[in-house]
Amino acid sequence: MTGAYVDPNAGKVTLTTFFADWSQRQIWAAGTAKAMSLAVRSCTFADTELRNLKRSHVESWVKKMSQEGLAAGTIKTRFNNVRSVLHGARNDRLIATDPANGVTLPRGRKPEHAMAIPSPSDVGRLLSASEPWFRPFVAMCAFAGLRLGEAAAVQLADIDFLRRTLSVQRQVQRAGAGQASITPPKYGSERAISIPDGLVQILARHVENIGTYGAQQWMFVGGDGMPPHQNTVGYWWRKTVKDAGLSGVRLHDLRHFYASGLIAAGCDVVTVQRALGHSKATTTLNTYSHLWPTAEDRTRSAAGAMMNEALGNPADSVRTDRA
Template identity: 60%
Template sequence: MLRRSHVESWVKQMIAAGLAPGTVHTRVQNVRAVLRGAVRDRVIATDPSGGVTLPRRRRREHAMSIPTPPQVGALLPAADDRFATYIAICASGGLRLGEAAALQVGDVDFLRRRVVISRQVQRGPGGTVELRAPKHGSERRIVVPDRLLTLLAGHVEHHLSSGDPERWLFPTPTGTPPHQNTVGHQWRKATSAAGLTGLRLHDLRHFLASGLIASGCDVVTVQRALGHASATTTLNPYGHLWPDAEDRTRAATDGLMSAALDDPADPLRTGWR
């Protein structure tokens, strides 16, 4: 019989193994859903996971690692020539690992300066590559800067023998799109060569999001750029990066006071003494 002490022991083992608090929470919640279903079906009397203490999760703003522009700039020359373009499109377009891996030549619209995201790569059984729809139905078109288009054009010219629209943009030596192990290996090589530690490829999405927010983009614009299912999904990790009500009020009143103090009315003309 499964007891609460068994669940507590399991949680302690996961913590001792170095799993992140968020991972522990997710695993326990998955098991808890099954146990609660068993309670409803009267297979067991009570949920033995109830009341089990879980590790404290860090607030998102403290746990998030946002690469700086100089760090991203250092990664590009440090990476393998083919992989540098992969990094650039993840940083400029906020693509997920699997979305960038699944890009084909025809997905790049050089004339309209945008890239179509319509699929993602997932690792299947035995290391096979599977193609699926993007996460949460986040098919989208992303706008790309001219310098990225230049990199993409050079990548196609130098590394792909033909411009076949259905050819993978970042093929492996066997002609398949790369999966997470291949990308992870290249990422570790690039960060090591650049002398950077603690950065994940996924942090490039934070890089784009923080840059858009700093430039004054609203939540819907950031949501669409990242392919989030809703504005709430965007606000959960990034809400703290937007100016709050106090910041906006302070900026507004500062402007009013500056206008009043920098151009005072003539006391003789207004009659004030």
């Protein structure tokens, strides 16, 4: 009568078996397919029939991941991936309800506590300590906000030296042990970035002094004429951090440095979103909302500006009135 009936016999298939069939019908990037498969394999209830799944199965799995020391963000990602499979089973009318509904996940650290933003002097030290060929790579991450894979996949044609723009059109992803593949950037991340004159000069000097490689004119090269693998970049980054006399600085922290600089300069949410290549403005806000001035800060600054304009020096005006 309500249209919610599900045949109990339909749920005799296990989560693993259903995923093997359901995943073949999904339009995923290679990285997404790999993450989804990993999440399902990690399930403690992967071989349980869907009709027998209960909320307690999901809660036990989340508890196990937490006890194994997985980060809260990793647990949330795996949970959401498996839940999307369960939603697929529900849409195929193999289960009536979502057994993951209402499951409590571990709390992650707030962005303002978990995010490490290098200081301008730290970034300067990193650039000075970088090998000549690696310096443009670090500069693109710090002053254009590129992700590691995006910076590795930059080609000479992506840089418009006259208009001072950098186009992000592809990324490098791991494709096995020591192997790299070229894929489109993350959804919503294809963009053209306005870059500063200083970065233009660094890139131009790199092309002049070191050159570019391959028929496709990669700005950086790894093995077999391909862009550098993530492991290669990681090695040179760790060496750069050590040579700069720093510790605990991740390459991705340069992206936070770039975002914080845009926000400090007064850029709005949409501008920062487009520069970083976030698919949604909510992603930008969830990550960097603590860096924007609060409503109280803006109210206080606006009221103070009005007061200064109306009264000049407020303290002198008060003393004059009392006299």
